Amino acid sequence: MSAFRAMLVRELRLARRGGGDVLTLVLFFIIVGAIVPFAVGPDRELLARIAPGMVWIAAFLAMLLGLDRLFRPDHEDGSLILLRQADLPLSAVVAAKLITHWLVSALPLIVASPFLAMLLAMDVETFWRMLISLLVGTPALAAFGAVGAAVTVAIRRGGLIAPILVAPLSIPVLIFGTGSISATQSSAALLFLAALSLMAVALAPFAAALAISSGED
Amino acid sequence: MTSRQVFPPLSLRATGLVCGRGGMALTRALDFSVTPGRCLLLRGANGSGKTTLLLTLAGIVAPLDGVFALEGSDAETGPALHYCGHRNAVKPRLTVAENLCFWAAVNGATGLSIDAALQQVGLERLGDLDAGYLSAGQSRRLALARLLVSLRPLWLLDEPTAALDAEGHDLVTRLLDNHLDMGGLAIAATHDPITLPDPARMETVVLGARP
Numbered sequence: 001m002s003a004f005r006a007m008l009v010r011e012l013r014l015a016r017r018g019g020g021d022v023l024t025l026v027l028f029f030i031i032v033g034a035i036v037p038f039a040v041g042p043d044r045e046l047l048a049r050i051a052p053g054m055v056w057i058a059a060f061l062a063m064l065l066g067l068d069r070l071f072r073p074d075h076e077d078g079s080l081i082l083l084r085q086a087d088l089p090l091s092a093v094v095a096a097k098l099i100t101h102w103l104v105s106a107l108p109l110i111v112a113s114p115f116l117a118m119l120l121a122m123d124v125e126t127f128w129r130m131l132i133s134l135l136v137g138t139p140a141l142a143a144f145g146a147v148g149a150a151v152t153v154a155i156r157r158g159g160l161i162a163p164i165l166v167a168p169l170s171i172p173v174l175i176f177g178t179g180s181i182s183a184t185q186s187s188a189a190l191l192f193l194a195a196l197s198l199m200a201v202a203l204a205p206f207a208a209a210l211a212i213s214s215g216e217d
Numbered sequence: 218m219t220s221r222q223v224f225p226p227l228s229l230r231a232t233g234l235v236c237g238r239g240g241m242a243l244t245r246a247l248d249f250s251v252t253p254g255r256c257l258l259l260r261g262a263n264g265s266g267k268t269t270l271l272l273t274l275a276g277i278v279a280p281l282d283g284v285f286a287l288e289g290s291d292a293e294t295g296p297a298l299h300y301c302g303h304r305n306a307v308k309p310r311l312t313v314a315e316n317l318c319f320w321a322a323v324n325g326a327t328g329l330s331i332d333a334a335l336q337q338v339g340l341e342r343l344g345d346l347d348a349g350y351l352s353a354g355q356s357r358r359l360a361l362a363r364l365l366v367s368l369r370p371l372w373l374l375d376e377p378t379a380a381l382d383a384e385g386h387d388l389v390t391r392l393l394d395n396h397l398d399m400g401g402l403a404i405a406a407t408h409d410p411i412t413l414p415d416p417a418r419m420e421t422v423v424l425g426a427r428p
Contacts, residue, residue, distance in 0.1 A: 006322030010311070017310040078304025081277055085296045086323040087367075093323075216238075216278050 003088040004096055011100035014073075021069065022104055025062045026112045032058035033116040044121045051120035052181035055130055056174050058116065059109050060141060064163040066105035067145045070097055071153040071212070080153070080212065090209035098146050098205060106138035126181060133180040136190060137173050140197040143204035144169040150208035154215040172196055222400035224370040227290050227297065228252045229274070229402055233283035236266050236273045242281055243269050244424055251404060251420075253370075254397045256413065258421045259406040265425030267406035268303070271373045274404065275300040287371065295325070298371035303379070305360040309349030313340055316348050317362055324367035334365040338388060353380040361392060372396060374405040386411075 015022065036054050037047060074080040083093050113134060117127045148166035155161060173196055179189030230250040237243045243266030251257050259267045272278040274285060275298060290297045307316055317331050328334070335341045338358040343351070348359065357380045364372060377389045386409065393403055394413050405411065413419055 003323045003325075006319055010308075010315075010319045013315070014308060014310055076304075077306055077308070078302050079306040079308070081275070081300060081302060082306050082320070082363075083323070084277065085275065085298060085300060087295045087325045088323045 003086070004092055007088065007093055007096035008100060011097055012103070015100060015104040018069075021066070022108050025066055025105055026108045028065060029058050029062040029109045030112060030115055030119075032061055034119050036120065047121045048123065048126075051117070051122045051126065052130060052133075052178045053174075054120060055113065055116055055134070055181070056137075056177045059106070059134060059138060060170060060174060062109055063105055063138065063141050063145060064166065066101065067149045067162050067166070068159040070101055070146060070149040072149075072159065075153045084213055090213055091205040094146060094150065094208045094212070095205040098142055098201065098208075101146065102139055102142040106134075106142055110134050110138070129186055130181045133177050133190060133193060136180070136197055137177040137193045138197075140173045140193070140200040141170055143197075143200035144173070146204050147207045147211065150211040153212065222253075223368065224253065224400040225289060225291070226253050226400065227370050227402060228288050229285065229371060229404075230288055231274075231283065231285035234270075234273070234280055234285050235282040236269045236278065237281045238269055238278065240281070246283060247422070249420075249422060251402045253400040253402060254418060256393060256397055256403040256405065256419050258411060258419055259404065259424055260408075260421055261406075261424030267424055268375050270424070271300065271302075271375050271404065271406055274298075275373055290370075297369055298373055299364045299367070299369045300373045300375075301360055301364060301377060302375045305356045306363075307348045307351070307356045307359050309347065311348055312345050313348050313351065313359055314344035316359060317366060320363045321366040324363075324369075326366060327368040329365045331366065334362040337365055337392070338362045339384075354382060354385055357381055358385065358388070361389070364396075365392070368399075370401050372401065372403040372405075374403065374407075376407055377405055378407060378409045378411070390414075 033054055040046060071080060074083065084090055110131065113131060117130065144166050148162040151165060152162045176189045176193040176196060180186045180193050228250055232248055233246045235242050235244060235246050249257060259270060261267055269278060273280050287297055314331055317334060321331060329337065335344055338361050340355060340358055351359065378386050381389065390411055390413060396403060397418055
């Protein structure tokens with residue numbers, strides 16, 4: 001357990017000392033949302049109607065941006081080889097990375113989402129539903145992303161391949177995510193989203209660990 | 218073997234081991250065995266497969282042919298080897314002590330304390346410095362300190378003396394000798410000749426040369 005905690009502490013320290021990475025993701029998230037009114041025109045009704053989808057797309061894109069940070073630095077400086085021989089199982093290493101990935105790349109987006117809600121003329125009730133749906137759904141995005149990053153980590157300049165691998169896997173998350181924001185049948189969609197998240201988070205560490213340990217260096 | 222023996226008696230035995238990358242064989246079929254308290258030095262030109270052999274023994278690369286086994290090891294006790302590669306696995310944004318504490322935690326703090334290990338490798342004054350400020354040789358020393366904080370019987374060292382000064386060279390020799398005293402095994406790929414105080418403990422395999 002202390003090894004797992006050490007892994008968490010290390011990842012959080014690295015993220016905190018990484019400087020502006022978190023801020024960059026948050027700004028990207030807000031900017032994606034902010035350019036929508038320019039693209040579709042200042043029709044408040046239309047904006048309010050497409051807002052749930054836009055929020056999820058912005059969150060999805062912002063989380064893809066952070067994927068390359070998940071395993072690549074450790075791969076490049078040789079840490080990943082050593083982590084394969086650690087006493088701590090590789091799946092636990094991935095689980096720790098998954099938790100911190102969510103904390104540094106999804107939680108800040110959720111905190112920043114009120115700004116986006118304002119820009120997209122969202123009403124208060126929809127805003128609360130959006131907050132819950134992001135909280136429930138982003139772990140699934142992080143988990144799928146971790147698997148994609150693990151599969152592509154050994155590929156040189158594979159940074160752009162992971163998002164392409166991950167995007168199709170994330171479609172159900174987007175469907176149920178936006179479904180749980182819209183007014184009708186939101187609770188059923190939210191339950192599906194929660195099921196997706198739980199399943200993805202439970203399986204991803206093993207899948208990603210398998211991908212890493214079966215790759216050559 | 219001496220009274221300081223701390224490791225269970227393990228021996229590494231390889232039979233007809235052929236290592237290669239991308240399906241291309243780099244080494245001839247190798248037969249060797251390393252017994253407790255012995256060190257195998259791998260010599261050979263660039264590209265003769267020294268690193269590949271070490272990676273194969275570490276389980277990172279699959280052998281093309283042949284088998285190797287660490288006899289006497291118990292799967293329950295966890296990984297039995299330390300790999301020390303070209304890359305030092307040092308995080309520049311963590312301090313020297315934080316780097317070492319992390320590896321001690323994930324590998325099991327069964328060896329020296331952090332302070333003692335840093336003292337052994339001559340970094341005792343730099344514990345609070347960001348590892349990003351270390352020179353290449355100092356980073357190497359930090360990588361070697363990682364081997365000291367968790368006791369594991371088999372050391373796989375890839376160019377352990379790279380970037381080290383003359384004193385660092387002696388340090389590697391001393392650490393290696395200590396490790397063998399404790400009943401450990403070591404395989405080191407090196408261009409620098411390493412001379413242990415007791416040459417009988419060393420065996421040299423030249424890779425690349427046809428027998």
